[in-house]
Amino acid sequence: MALNASRNDLASGAIFVALGGYFALEAMRYEFGTPFRMGPGFMPVVLGGILVALGVAVAAKGTGKPDTEAPAPWPWRGLVLVLGTILFFAATIRGLGFIPVVLISGLATALSSSRNSLLSSLVISVGLCVLCMLIFVIGLGLLVPWIGPWLRF
């Protein structure tokens, strides 16, 4: 589809409008106050409105000016594995404990690069696990179980 507009501008404009809109609408529910005594809603409503306006302006500026460069491919594997790993880490660090979580997280992120094989990813994750244990748990005394309560019988 030939789109006679900059996709980048339209997309970033849309993000601004969506986020600005959310902040402004949500802030409507707080007390607005007067200029003399501004309430908690004053700044967010004003700034949210400005952000929506800026989003529209960015999108408007992009119309009629298509991007010159082809968009880069989406790094799907990286998006899923890197973001998934972070969520996994948050969800399980207390339950599974430091060693298993760091091993699995290291392996999963390493695999998100198409240049890492399973073997090299394993090596990376074991190496990182040792390194992180030394720095954070032994060096800095981070209070977290090595093996978490979920894995104890």
Next chain:
Amino acid sequence: MDLISSLALGFSVALDPINILYCFIGVLLGTLVGVLPGIGPTATIAMLLPITFSLQAETALIMLAGIYYGAQYGGSTTAILINLPGESSAAVTAIDGYQMARKGRAGPALAAAAIGSFFAGSVATLLLAFFAPPLARAALNFGAPEYFSLIVLGLLVSIALAHGSILKALGMIVLGLLLGMVGQDIYTGTPRFTFGVRELFGGLNFVAVAVGVFGVAEILRNLENEKEREVGVTEVKNLWLTRDDIKRVIAPILRGTVIGSVLGVLPGGGHILSAFASYSAEKRLSRTPQEFGHGAIEGVAGPESANNAAAQTSFIPLMTLGIPAHPVMALMIGAFILQGITPGPNVINEQPALFWGIIASMWVGNFLLVVLNLPLVGLWVKMLSIPYRVLFPAIVLFACIGTFSINQNIFDIYAIAFFGILGYLLIRFGCEPAPLLLGFVLGPLLEEHLRRAMIISRGDPMIFLHRPISATLLGLALLAVIVAVLPSIRKKRTEVFVEDD
């Protein structure tokens, strides 16, 4: 206290063996991340903030500052050797430095960069020591209206100096300001934008936002197109400058120092701008401008001095006003706060050992950097062969564990993922992340001072124009925006376009 005795106090702190050690670790890490493309000082300092929590305030800040100016050094090494600026401000150095390396003159290029950086760093630190105290005294008289205008000025100047679309940069600042408002309202305690999540009542975690927007987003960006780096120059010999070289670099180093010192104080990437300003100045003043772009040593010495001078003077607004000039300084504010110190004009009186210790440590650090960089340049070349595929899992894990260790708060880690994806999308669509972080840090301050000023004036916005200092600051802010949208300047801005870290 006069300057001499203050500096003596500073050196007694900076020369403490523990502090020398951490200063060394700081500049070493800084050089390392400066050399390695794909990870910059912003993400590094964000990840290391939690680690510094257990250190003394002086030690922690000396180390973090070392990372920042160390990265300016390291960035030039990669720029010269493989034509890949490890650090955005080194982009200019790559132009002539890489050409010199291709002609077998990598040694003199590295030496000119290091000597220029050392000289400029030392002089700019002296300027910092000289100008910070009177500025801090003046800032003590600032009230809410002045602070509000100052923050507005800082935010708007950062747009004017940034590259890319002005509208998008404005949008990123406003988005950052809004994100800074998440959490309980300071006056009424009303929870805002918290989705009823108790962990959000204290606001979004600063480290999580910084690591997400700068660390994770950058990784995703790099995974789009994976390339291996090629190291063209594997051996560097003959680090000495010839007599002719020395004659050619003296004036550029001096001019670069002046340009960098002045521009470094400006918010929003003064170090990048100063490198470009110095390069174009040298090219214009040179008797042989045709040599530029083909390995002119002036084109290495000038910009390198300028960006290092700027790196030091950009501490001035932070240490005297508590206003960060760019994201790294915003992280330094985070470090001050983690240590229980409110950055601002009071630091110099209440924590003189800290204030002067940091300044004195910059000389120590600059000296260590010369030692680290010139004889050990071979080691850094080796570092370049560490593949990115090994590096980025480490960044992700360090980000998660480090953020978790600050408050033992699971929610902060979810925030990394959220800001990682948001940052990635925005960067992909051509928005720079730096203004967002600046807005995020300054948002709460901006709101507090605005509301306080309006209470003082009983709701009359004219207070900002009736107070002379405040009016001047706002006038400067307006000027910055006008200058930024002028067509001739716009053209210059596109010319100096570089990839920010």
